[in-house]
Amino acid sequence: MLDAFSRAAVSADAKTACIGAGEIASLKQYIAKANTRLDAVNAITSNANCIVSDAVAGMICENTGLIQAGGNCYPNRRMAACLRDGEIILRYIAYALLAGDPSVLDDRCLNGLKETYIALGVPLTSQARAVAIMKASSLAHINETNTETQMAESNRMLQQRYNKMATVKGDCSMVSAEAASYFDRVISALG
Numbered sequence: 623m624l625d626a627f628s629r630a631a632v633s634a635d636a637k638t639a640c641i642g643a644g645e646i647a648s649l650k651q652y653i654a655k656a657n658t659r660l661d662a663v664n665a666i667t668s669n670a671n672c673i674v675s676d677a678v679a680g681m682i683c684e685n686t687g688l689i690q691a692g693g694n695c696y697p698n699r700r701m702a703a704c705l706r707d708g709e710i711i712l713r714y715i716a717y718a719l720l721a722g723d724p725s726v727l728d729d730r731c732l733n734g735l736k737e738t739y740i741a742l743g744v745p746l747t748s749q750a751r752a753v754a755i756m757k758a759s760s761l762a763h764i765n766e767t768n769t770e771t772q773m774a775e776s777n778r779m780l781q782q783r784y785n786k787m788a789t790v791k792g793d794c795s796m797v798s799a800e801a802a803s804y805f806d807r808v809i810s811a812l813g
Contacts, residue, residue: 625721626652652722655796662797663720665763666712673763674708677755681748694744704752712756715804719797727804732811739812750812757805764798 630645641649666673678695682688688695695701714731718724739746 625723629723658794658797659720659722662764662794662801663716665766666716666719666760666801669759669763670709670712670716673756673759674705674712676759677708677752678704680755681752684751685745685748688745688748694748707749708752708756711753711808712760715760715801715808718804719801722800724804724807727807732808735808736812746812750809753805753808753812757802757809760805761798761802764801765794 626649630641630649634641634645678701682695687693689701690696693700695704711731714727718727736746739749
């Protein structure tokens with residue numbers, strides 16, 4: 623896994639050249655969006671339990687056979703494994719979002735995921751649906767991180783405690799779209 627800076631350095635080194643203007647512009651954009659990226663990752667990780675449990679509950683509501691005897695979420699240990707898998711997938715999506723690079727998601731999570739689920743008899747459509755629900759919930763949390771009310775309250779508290787400058791309300795659309803693409807990678811890997 624390489625972050626944006628390491629990827630630029632390795633790429634330039636492979637070409638035996640200096641980091642080019644295009645890579646520097648890309649790194650400048652990455653730095654400019656760093657706080658938004660951190661806020662998005664924080665929104666996902668601090669709400670991970672709710673995001674995953676809501677996704678699994680939604681998946682079960684759509685397919686109640688999963689919790690019947692012989693279903694893939696019956697008995698409790700299978701339900702716990704399902705919740706654990708959802709948290710692992712969400713964690714790797716957060717890692718990829720923080721790094722700005724999907725390679726950690728691809729290499730450590732998606733490589734062999736479909737084959738593992740097939741070998742365990744897990745219905746891929748149900749798992750893909752749970753990831754789609756996690757995607758919707760995560761994007762809602764990401765987009766809520768920069769509401770005016772929340773920013774105003776956060777700024778007021780920061781200024782009182784630390785005498786810091788106010789943070790400017792930003793646009794989460796790029797980071798939100800990036801996060802959505804990582805969830806879509808997982809869904810397509812299961813498909």
